[in-house]
Amino acid sequence: xxxxxxxxxMTATARRRSALDRPTxxxxxxxxxxxxxxxxxxxxxxxxTAPTACPDWDVHAxxxxxxxxxxxxxxxxxxxxxxxxxxxxxxxxxxxxxALQVRKHVHRVPADLVAGxxxxxxxxxxxxRRTPWPVRQLPMPRQPVDPGGGLFETWTVGYLVDVILTRDxxxxxxxxxxxxxxxxxxxAGHDGVLVADVAAEWAARHGRPVALTLTGPAGGSWLxxxxxxxxxxxxxxxxxxxxxxxxxRGRRTGLLATLVPF
Numbered sequence: 449x450x451x452x453x454x455x456x457x458m459t460a461t462a463r464r465r466s467a468l469d470r471p472t473x474x475x476x477x478x479x480x481x482x483x484x485x486x487x488x489x490x491x492x493x494x495x496x497t498a499p500t501a502c503p504d505w506d507v508h509a510x511x512x513x514x515x516x517x518x519x520x521x522x523x524x525x526x527x528x529x530x531x532x533x534x535x536x537x538x539x540x541x542x543x544x545x546x547a548l549q550v551r552k553h554v555h556r557v558p559a560d561l562v563a564g565x566x567x568x569x570x571x572x573x574x575x576x577r578r579t580p581w582p583v584r585q586l587p588m589p590r591q592p593v594d595p596g597g598g599l600f601e602t603w604t605v606g607y608l609v610d611v612i613l614t615r616d617x618x619x620x621x622x623x624x625x626x627x628x629x630x631x632x633x634x635x636a637g638h639d640g641v642l643v644a645d646v647a648a649e650w651a652a653r654h655g656r657p658v659a660l661t662l663t664g665p666a667g668g669s670w671l672x673x674x675x676x677x678x679x680x681x682x683x684x685x686x687x688x689x690x691x692x693x694x695x696x697r698g699r700r701t702g703l704l705a706t707l708v709p710f
Contacts, residue, residue, distance in 0.1 A: 454652035466610035473610035481569030516549020639666035
């Protein structure tokens with residue numbers, strides 16, 4: 449078990465930044481697009497209509513969203529067009545943005561969605577890698593962490609580009625695996641790195657001592673915040689289920705009620 453002291457929790461005015469080094473973040477981004485594409489390429493015809501953890505989306509609609517978000521990452525003009533259109537809608541910007549992406553692509557047959565992902569995914573990884581440093585430092589205010597609980601925060605563009613866009617694709621790969629009953633491909637070198645970053649951010653958000661053990665190929669063991677007052681609370685569960693809980697899916701009790709954005 450590795451002892452880890454997390455960074456102090458953010459102040460109200462701080463901008464959340466990526467804790468991943470840039471090469472690692474960009475490797476995870478490229479690999480995750482490829483893994484998602486491989487996953488949906490292998491689905492059976494009946495899998496595409498399976499309901500997912502996102503109530504308004506079946507697998508087909510969820511894949512349409514992932515394709516639309518990859519387009520958002522790949523092209524500045526498309527990013528601006530999507531952003532302008534979503535900003536005109538009522539409610540949360542992210543909800544309007546994802547609904548726009550689904551509407552654009554949901555009419556396409558599965559083979560077309562797969563072909564689109566295979567073409568756009570690599571370009572999305574390149575587009576994210578080429579985001580200039582000054583742009584990466586720009587603030588993104590009022591980003592939802594737990595909108596139902598009124599929790600919003602400010603991100604940098606770099607946090608979105610390096611972290612959130614990969615977590616979003618990964619979580620939807622998890623959603624589709626759960627919806628279809630097909631195993632999710634997991635490795636320590638990819639999924640384990642992503643999960644470790646989530647775990648460290650989660651520990652920094654709640655700030656309490658915890659001995660965390662996550663099982664499965666993406667798991668690991670950490671002792672977080674050991675110098676803080678009080679005994680370390682033991683917590684053990686599957687690595688994917690841990691992330692799903694922190695995203696607002698699955699069980700949410702105790703420290704697992706501390707949400708992490710995906």
